[in-house]
Amino acid sequence: MLDSLLQFLITGVTVGSTYALVGLGFAIIYNASDVVNFAQGEFVMIGAMVAISLLGAGTPFPLALLLAVMATVAVGLVLEALAVEPARGAPVVTLVIITIGASILLRGVALLVWGKDFHAMPHFSGDAPLHLGSATLLPQNLWVMGGTAALVLAVRQFFRRTSAGKALLACSCNRTAAQLMGINVRRMMLLAYGLSAALGAVAGLLVAPITFTSYDSGVMLGLKGFSAAILGGMGNPMGAVAGGLLLGVLESLSAGLISSGYKDAIAFVVVLLVLFLRPSGLFGKGAVERA
């Protein structure tokens, strides 16, 4: 039983790490612009797809990953510049609809480029399982967990230590005041979208070897990442990370200990319950500082 529990936790943390990275992307853009970017899941898909294509074309591994992140960042920047920015000042609902439209468009383009098939990516460092007691995990699980931890810490340091991070925070709490500090708010919005896109792309790269990617892979991940961000308190990046991990572990434990048929329902009920008891999420605004 205890062995099984360990296995459930490993699975939960791996899956939760992906949710966390997607949730973090949601939180950063929401923070910077009050927009829920529903194309966040598509960033994950694009990152993985581009890398797979490049690898297929013979690009060296690290270069392919790097280019995939850069391509996704470019998509994020274009999304901001061509879809979100022109609608600045429109009601939030309009902006949300724009991002939903963008996600559908991105999926459509992905469908044209990569077809309906699932695509596999090679593991970063082999797929020989590692044993931890009687639990097993793949080297890729470690990549996912480690990569997520490193990124989350980096994002945290970015907001805490760098002036660009502070400036982004400033934009998120008061756009006008930020402008009065001489902060180029336009550039900061691009930074937020670029950063979120990069996070999404990396999430995609980390999990692609485990999961397979298709043009619509982003839908589910986007939804889970959104739940994670809500669970953690929408404006709180570290809350989104905690929410993602919690959601992943919750799903895995529900499946393992109660019933796999109800795991999503159980996780969903818990999210609703948390929001009922704490409408601003576990680490919602007002509770603590943001980052």
Add this chain to the structure above:
Amino acid sequence: MHMRKRFFGLILGAGVLAAGSSFAADPIRIGTFLTVTGPASFLGDPELRTLQMYVEELNARGGVLGRKLELVHYDTVGQAKEAVTFVKRLIQNDKVDVIVGGSSTGDTMAAIPEVEKAGIPLISLAGGVEIVEPVKKWVFKTPHTDRMAAIRIFEDMKKRGIRKFALISGDGGYDKSGRKQVLELAPSHGLEVVADESYGNKDTDMTTQLTKIRATDAQAILNFGFGAAPAIVTRNVRQLGITLPVYQSHGVGSKKFIEMAGEAAEGVRLPAAALVVAEQLADSDPQKKVLLDYKAKFQAKHGEVSTFGGHAYDGFFIAVEAIQRAGGTDPARVRDEIEKTRGFVGTAGVFHMSPQDHMGLSVDAFKMVEVRKGNWVIID
């Protein structure tokens, strides 16, 4: 086989009479409603392409009975409500003579009351047993059923001395229907289902469910699933160090599965449609030529074939040959002729329909295959 020759002979004759593209009489209208776009487009897309391809081909050869074929198509996007509307329109406005379609069981079931009321023959391309059981006067279908797949798997398990197995399935319609058949039929085959796990079709990791299965005394694992999930299950099984035999359903019968699951796919068994292993069939197998022809034609135009397109091939030619035999498009006579289809060699198998059986395939239409060295090998 012989029927096929006669059929092409007739077409040729008709072509000469019709002299090129000038058709004498009214066209023969074939209606169809498929999920060409949307989440289940993997069904409707190859089905529609197949229908279009053969309508074009037959028309180029002079049509059928000297009449041009006309395909009337609606895209249901997988919405059963739309299916009803479209079938009504096919019958009332487009005045089709026969309907080949319904990509999914849901779409087909929704359409059945309309065709039964209007008295227009319908040949469904969907898998569900309930389409033809109980038998409905005007309704037929061409694909194998998940029940046949389950039975084929059970037979193989018994041969290997397996008595207890674990079931893991997804949350899609295909998965759920398969799961139901497995749970219903296993006891009567002397098999015990010791675990019944499920996962979301978009889930990315099934190790939790498989860890639970590992703790049971199952002697094999059966996964009823579709898309990427079965490949993930297969990889997770090996990752957890589970050495039990793994069975998949006919839903993964494509090269893509092997490609995705990689080495973990080695030894996986499943009941596959003959199309998947066409090249490996014995030359004496009547299906071989039909399959290779269809494959070559489809791939020349559209890329990789799927069994779904094959179902459309079967439905289309069963309809055309019935019209041929009926000597016209009187719905009642066409229906009777469809029911009299005997020995039609299609992609799914050799069809023998009867008043009691509106599908006409037997369990051995499925070939039991195993993955060996990255390829499907027929073992039974």
Add this chain to the structure above:
Amino acid sequence: MPSTEAALLQVEGLCSHYGPVRVLSHVSLAVRAGELVAIVGANGAGKSTLLRSLSAVQPKSGGTVRFDGRDISRLPAHRVVAAGVCHVPEGRQVFAPLSVEDNLRLGAYLHRQERAWVERELDRVYTLFPILGERRAQLAGTLSGGQQQMLSIGRALLGRPRLLLLDEPSMGLAPLLVEEIFRVVRELNRSGVTVLLVEQNARAALAIADRGYVLETGRVVLSAAASELLADEGVRRAYLGR
């Protein structure tokens, strides 16, 4: 009137609209280097809109703004700040979830490379407002209104202003604090910062100002030396509550 040559800020025919509603009509004014100029006017006269148009956080629909002889009418807000125009907005607008010190450092965003200067300037602000030094690690949102106003001014000072735009620094403050704030504003001006001060508290503003403009429904209706305005019968009746 000051001559064009000597003016640090020269505004000519400035117009601003909210949608179809014109809020500023052809406002012209000038501020010479070293001056403290007050703009007084009733509620809704357009004082804040004027400052917001000057610092370009609000679009202008006409007119020109010259700063130090250079046309800055079309610069985006962050470039206006870079030119040396720092704006302490109405309602203080501190970054509530950030610490006092982070707020101040954000004020120096454009000068962040000049580390030594920033540290010196921080010290200067902490000397000017000792309470901010005591609370440097506290979140800005937890400060009192008066402290937030000090923070807002301090933050603007770190932007190295050549012209400081102050929008109602006394708003909502207790009389003692109001006095304190005005004392600091005058001190800043004496130390060489040119100030354009917007106030509803016209008496206090004109008391420390060199000159003043009276704004009424988006138009400049009067401009004179502060002492003259204080003595003007019309102004007294309309804005000084007598």
